[in-house]
Amino acid sequence: MREKVREILTAFDGDKSQVIPMLQAIQHEVGYLPEEGMEEVASYTGLRRSKVYGTATFYSQFYFTPQGDHEIKVCLGTACHVKGAMNLMDTLERELGIRCGETTTDNKYSLKRVNCVGSCALAPVVMVEDHVYGRVETKHVKGVLDKSAASV
Amino acid sequence: MQQVFETIAKQSRAAWKALHREDIPQILIGSATCGRGTGALDIMRAIQRKLDENGIQALVKEVGCIGMCYAEALVDIIKPGFPRISYSQMTPEKATELVESFLVGDDPRPDMALGHFGDQALEGIPRLYELPVFDGQERVILKNCGHIDPESIDEYILQGGYSGLVKSLESQPEEIIEKVSQSGLRGRGGAGFPTGRKWASCLRAQGDQKYVICNADEGDPGAFMDRSVLEGDPHSVIEGMIIAGYAIGATRGYMYVRAEYPLAIFRLKKAIAQAKERNLLGENILGSGFDFELEVFQGAGAFVCGESTALVLSIEGNRGMPKPLPRPRTTEKGLWDKPTLLNNVKTFSMVPQIMNRGPQWFAGIGTEGSPGTAVFALTGKIERSGLVEVPMGMELRRIIEKIGGGVPDGRAFKAVQTGGPSGGCLPDEMLSLPVDFDTLDRAGSMMGSGGMVVLDDSTCMVDVAKYFLDFTCEESCGQCVPCRLGTQQMLAILEDICAGQGREGDIEQLLALGESIIKTSICGLGKSAPNPVLSTIKYFRDEYEAHIKEKRCPALVCHRLILYRIDEEKCSGCGLCLRSCPVQAISGEKKEPHQIADEECTRCGICLDVCPDRFGAVECITGQENLASSGRDGSECPH
Ligand SMILES: Cc1cc2nc3c(=O)[nH]c(=O)nc-3n(C[C@H](O)[C@H](O)[C@H](O)COP(=O)(O)O)c2cc1C
Ligand code: FES
Numbered sequence: 001m002r003e004k005v006r007e008i009l010t011a012f013d014g015d016k017s018q019v020i021p022m023l024q025a026i027q028h029e030v031g032y033l034p035e036e037g038m039e040e041v042a043s044y045t046g047l048r049r050s051k052v053y054g055t056a057t058f059y060s061q062f063y064f065t066p067q068g069d070h071e072i073k074v075c076l077g078t079a080c081h082v083k084g085a086m087n088l089m090d091t092l093e094r095e096l097g098i099r100c101g102e103t104t105t106d107n108k109y110s111l112k113r114v115n116c117v118g119s120c121a122l123a124p125v126v127m128v129e130d131h132v133y134g135r136v137e138t139k140h141v142k143g144v145l146d147k148s149a150a151s152v
Numbered sequence: 153m154q155q156v157f158e159t160i161a162k163q164s165r166a167a168w169k170a171l172h173r174e175d176i177p178q179i180l181i182g183s184a185t186c187g188r189g190t191g192a193l194d195i196m197r198a199i200q201r202k203l204d205e206n207g208i209q210a211l212v213k214e215v216g217c218i219g220m221c222y223a224e225a226l227v228d229i230i231k232p233g234f235p236r237i238s239y240s241q242m243t244p245e246k247a248t249e250l251v252e253s254f255l256v257g258d259d260p261r262p263d264m265a266l267g268h269f270g271d272q273a274l275e276g277i278p279r280l281y282e283l284p285v286f287d288g289q290e291r292v293i294l295k296n297c298g299h300i301d302p303e304s305i306d307e308y309i310l311q312g313g314y315s316g317l318v319k320s321l322e323s324q325p326e327e328i329i330e331k332v333s334q335s336g337l338r339g340r341g342g343a344g345f346p347t348g349r350k351w352a353s354c355l356r357a358q359g360d361q362k363y364v365i366c367n368a369d370e371g372d373p374g375a376f377m378d379r380s381v382l383e384g385d386p387h388s389v390i391e392g393m394i395i396a397g398y399a400i401g402a403t404r405g406y407m408y409v410r411a412e413y414p415l416a417i418f419r420l421k422k423a424i425a426q427a428k429e430r431n432l433l434g435e436n437i438l439g440s441g442f443d444f445e446l447e448v449f450q451g452a453g454a455f456v457c458g459e460s461t462a463l464v465l466s467i468e469g470n471r472g473m474p475k476p477l478p479r480p481r482t483t484e485k486g487l488w489d490k491p492t493l494l495n496n497v498k499t500f501s502m503v504p505q506i507m508n509r510g511p512q513w514f515a516g517i518g519t520e521g522s523p524g525t526a527v528f529a530l531t532g533k534i535e536r537s538g539l540v541e542v543p544m545g546m547e548l549r550r551i552i553e554k555i556g557g558g559v560p561d562g563r564a565f566k567a568v569q570t571g572g573p574s575g576g577c578l579p580d581e582m583l584s585l586p587v588d589f590d591t592l593d594r595a596g597s598m599m600g601s602g603g604m605v606v607l608d609d610s611t612c613m614v615d616v617a618k619y620f621l622d623f624t625c626e627e628s629c630g631q632c633v634p635c636r637l638g639t640q641q642m643l644a645i646l647e648d649i650c651a652g653q654g655r656e657g658d659i660e661q662l663l664a665l666g667e668s669i670i671k672t673s674i675c676g677l678g679k680s681a682p683n684p685v686l687s688t689i690k691y692f693r694d695e696y697e698a699h700i701k702e703k704r705c706p707a708l709v710c711h712r713l714i715l716y717r718i719d720e721e722k723c724s725g726c727g728l729c730l731r732s733c734p735v736q737a738i739s740g741e742k743k744e745p746h747q748i749a750d751e752e753c754t755r756c757g758i759c760l761d762v763c764p765d766r767f768g769a770v771e772c773i774t775g776q777e778n779l780a781s782s783g784r785d786g787s788e789c790p791h
Contacts, residue, residue, distance in 0.1 A: 019469035020452055058471035058629075059452035061411050078374030078569065078605045079531035081619050087756050091734060115455070115623065117412050118376035119186045120531040120605075121221030121538050130414050132189035134224075138734065138756065 004030065005040045016045040019055050023062060032063040068103040068110035070148045072096075072128055077116030079123040088124055089113065091138045095145065108149070156438045157318045160430050164306035177210045177255055180228035180236075182298060184217035184383040185415050186376075190225040191243065198244035199227070202251045210255065216384020218298025219539030220285060223266055226298075234260060235270025238280055285536050287554045290517065292505060292525045293340075293377075293498050294541045297384030302419050305426040308387040314432055316504030320395045321440040325355060328399040332503065335511035336523035341367055341458075341496030342574070342600045343676075344522065344589035350493065354400040354483045357491035362402035364393050365487065365494045367463060368409040368416070371455035372572030373623060375603030377527040378497040380539055382409070382416035385501065386423040390446065392500030394433060395507060397444045400493050405446045408463055411453050420448050455573075455627035456677050460486075460494045462629070473629040474675035496601065498527060518544030522588035526602065532569070533608035535560045542587070549583035552606060563608040567691070571600030573620045573627075574680030576687025577613065596687040598680070612709035613692040614699050618646040620684035624677060635678030638669040642685060650710040654700035659689060704775035711755045714774045717782055718759075720745040722769035729759035729770060745769075 008025050012018045019041060026037045033056060042049040056062045074080075074089045093099055096109055103110040119125050122134025126141075128148045136144065172178060179199055183192040196212060203210050220226065223240035227247055230236040237260055239250060246264065253259045260277065267280030280286070291297075300307040308314070320328050333348025354362065366389060370378040381389060393405050409417050424446050427433040435443045454472050456462050460482050462472035467487060486492025502524065506514050515523045522544040528551065531537045535557030542551060552558065552568060559565045567577040576597035578585070585591050592599045607616065621643040630636045642665050645658050666682030673679045689696060698704045705713040718729070718738075723745040730738040730746055737753045740746030748759065763770040773782065 017467070017469045020466065021450070024450060024452065055469060055471055058473075059454050061451075061453035076373075078572065078603065078619070079537075081373075082532050082605065082607060082611050082616070090754055090756070094734070114412060115371070116373035116375070117185070118370065118379040118410075119189050120374050120376055120529060120603075121186055122189045122224070123531060125189065132185055134186070134189035138758065 001034055002036045002040065005037045009040060009044050014044050016047050019045060019047065019052060023056055027062060032066050066107070068107050070109050070128060071112065072109055072126065073112045073114040075117050075125040075127065076113045077120060079120035080125055083123040085124040087138055088126060088136060088141065091141045095141055153318055153321055153438045153440055157314065161309050164309040167306045168310050171211060175232060177229060177231040179210055179212045180215045181212065182217060182224065182226040183214040184380060186217060186221045187224050187226065192225050194244050195225055195227060195242050195247045199247050199251055202248045206256050208255055213301045215299060216297045216302045217380045217539065219294060221538035222536040229254060231255065235268045235274060237268045237277060238266045239264050240266040284557065285555055288546060288550060289541055289555065290525055290543050291541050292517065293381060293501050293527050294539060296388065297380055300385070302384050302386055303422055305387060305423065305430065312508060313387055314391055316507035317391050317394055317432065318438065319507050320398055321438060321442060325399045325401065328395065329355060331506060331511045335506045335514040337499065337502060337506065337514065338522060338589060339496055340498035340601060342598065344599065347495065347499055350483060351396065351399055353481070354491050354493045357484045359491040361490050362400055363487045363490060363492040364397045364402045364405040365463065365492060366393055366407040366497060366500055367458060367494055368407055368497045369451055369458040369463065370410055370601065371458045372601055372603045374531055374572060374605045375529045375601060377529050377539060377602040379413050379416050381497050381501055382413065383419055386419050387427065388501040388504060389497050390423055390427055392503035393446065394437070394444050395503050396493055396495070396500065398442050402493065403443050403445065405444065406449045406467055407446065408449045408451060408467060410451045417448055417450060456629045459675050459677060463494065464492065473631050476674045519588050521590055526587055526599070528602045528604040530556050530604050530606070532605035533559050533563065533611065534606040544588045545586045547583065548585050548587060552583065556606065559606065559608045563610060565606070566609050566611055567607045567613065569605040569607060569616065570603065571598035572603045573624050574598060574676065574683055575600050576683045577607065577616065577691065579691040596683070596690055610707055612705055612707040613688045613695045614646065614649055615709045617685045617688045618643065618650055621646055624681040628677065632674040632678060634669045634672040635681060638665055639681050641665055642682065649696065649699045651712040652703045656700070658700060659693065659696055663689065702775050703779065708772050708774055714755060714772055715750055715779060715782060716748050716753055716755065716759060716770060716772050718746050718748055719769045719771060722767050724767055728762050728764065732758050732762045734758065
């Protein structure tokens with residue numbers, strides 16, 4: 001892991017302003033921010049580890065535990081909220097047997113909330129990886145899951 | 153400079169011409185995020201396949217969002233001999249059929265068409281701009297969106313792109329700023345600060361290095377104007393930023409883009425690379441001696457980073473916590489303590505046109521105090537949701553009823569929410585208000601960056617207030633007590649009210665808390681967080697009272713105040729609800745009346761939806777008395 005992180009960090013010159021892009025790059029490659037990653041960023045930039053953690057924990061994009069293969073994000077933005085997004089979230093929680101913010105035990109899915117993906121006209125919206133599914137009804141949820149499972 | 157640019161423009165024209173041959177049809181696919189969400193890429197593949205099968209030569213290209221999101225997926229065809237025709241609600245199957253009819257054959261399929269762009273009448277197809285959705289719209293910011301391929305700098309140049317930059321590079325910085333001031337342009341990020349004044353103060357500020365930052369954090373949940381501009385016309389923002397850089401003497405710029413906007417980030421990076429290739433960015437731009445470098449910075453998911461000082465801290469690699477007052481202005485001490493100019497996406501995107509068409513042209517649009525146009529993301533319970541751009545000063549009612557087509561499904565309008573978590577809800581009586589920065593503020597809402605969410609009688613206003621408080625609570629950076637704890641207190645009271653635990657005096661408590669949070673918070677997030685609550689109390693106090701006094705949710709939304717039940721007299725035992733219930737909460741023998749087990753019921757409402765109208769046996773009830781007669785009082789509910 002440490003080697004892998006070091007490799008990723010070679011793309012940066014070590015300036016401490018690049019902490020966020022570095023963390024993003026690590027998470028992009030590894031899927032989350034492992035402890036070694038945080039340590040490497042700290043020593044590479046010369047910042048204290050607490051400082052790097054301080055920055056990382058401020059932002060909702062960063063995760064500190066491994067995530068599922070598929071990232072399912074339910075939009076709970078205003079437009080989606082008034083169009084019943086909570087029901088979608090309930091349905092997904094039930095289908096996957098996990099709560100929002102958790103990962104299934106087989107590591108297949110992580111369920112998350114997001115505040116607006118900017119496709120409000122298609123509300124309610126579910127995003128799988130970078131793909132936006134619009135006008136989702138509770139009865140479509142299974143289809144969305146199957147489709148994402150097929151796209152490994 | 154003009155000459156250097158003329159050579160570049162000539163190349164662009166040649167490249168464009170080679171691609172857009174007059175004898176072959178063009179097919180335009182709306183492929184911004186919303187178009188992709190309705191299958192634009194599958195449609196594009198289906199069309200290409202059909203063209204290949206039939207050996208038809210055509211130019212298939214992606215364009216940004218024209219704003220008619222309700223009609224997505226959109227496909228436009230420009231066939232020689234015909235005007236450009238827009239087709240709505242496309243699917244791969246329908247698109248294949250359309251190609252068969254119109255391009256293999258010669259039938260423009262009026263039954264599938266939404267409208268055409270021609271001047272002459274076309275049998276059976278209306279002119280697009282005469283559709284009610286375009287009533288009173290004026291496209292300035294969205295001028296190119298949906299018309300050009302956002303990934304082609306040639307098309308942007310062909311539309312007059314980068315000529316505003318050339319004009320600017322030939323003038324003095326003071327002249328540019330004077331023009332911006334004369335136009336009356338006010339920042340589109342929400343606060344409406346006069347742009348010229350901001351630029352002037354940045355020009356005056358001393359510093360060996362200055363920065364230009366574009367705020368593309370668009371964190372307001374329920375808004376997507378900036379995303380559409382970035383995805384549909386990225387060069388307009390880039391051009392505006394370069395002009396700003398030249399005007400204030402900055403040589404570096406950052407675009408701070410929300411992490412949730414991958415397509416916008418991709419297109420921006422591509423646009424930057426193209427601009428560099430043509431020497432419209434980078435060193436010695438067009439031989440003017442002016443250097444400007446531009447970088448995309450991807451946000452990491454924090455709403456508060458839209459605030460200027462937090463955004464700057466975030467680029468510097470820190471936690472994005474707004475700086476308390478008194479603090480130096482960002483224009484004097486911003487990024488790395490250097491003078492920094494921060495503007496919204498739309499603010500920058502208007503600048504090239506102001507340079508080109510002159511400040512008087514811009515000042516002539518809209519109202520005296522708020523010139524220009526406003527872009528709104530019209531969403532929620534509205535017939536035609538999408539992006540609209542209207543001159544400032546247009547009545548809210550016209551936007552909602554004429555352009556948006558009003559509330560669908562025969563429901564009644566209840567309120568319109570503008571300004572997101574910092575704004576408020578306005579009721580029907582306020583719809584005669586004109587939209588501009590100052591009027592909406594006075595009415596207890598705000599213009600914000602342009603989210604406009606329409607709510608109907610099935611929306612609970614207390615729930616909406618709770619929703620926004622939950623949002624701000626979650627997004628509060630936590631450094632100041634009023635915002636961190638005050639919003640939590642307000643949220644707790646709202647949760648109680650929605651759960652049937654509201655008490656006499658809660659409303660007064662909310663008002664008092666709201667007022668002190670507004671007075672004492674450090675930044676705009678806290679200072680505006682109570683607005684959704686205060687405005688709903690102001691205009692919808694009766695709904696709060698119904699929740700508190702009668703344990704009744706008039707809109708049938710708050711789970712703990714409603715229950716679903718089946719009228720035994722009316723139920724024929726068809727079993728439809730039983731089979732549809734996702735949690736098996738319904739039981740009953742065939743042909744016998746069914747029952748709903750309240751403890752199991754998740755209040756998804758599917759049973760009510762599926763129960764055939766001729767029976768109408770499922771009902772949703774609320775209010776202490778009704779709930780009690782069904783065997784429970786509000787507080788016992790398992791949910
Ligand atoms: C909590 C908070 C969030 C904000 N979010 C945004 C945003 O997403 N986009 C934006 O342009 N301005 C946002 N602003 C306003 C900015 O602080 C700033 O006023 C604006 O970007 C200046 O640009 P303008 O003069 O072009 O409007 C936000 C302000 C606050 C207090
Ligand atoms: S509110 Fe869900 S996409 Fe905007």
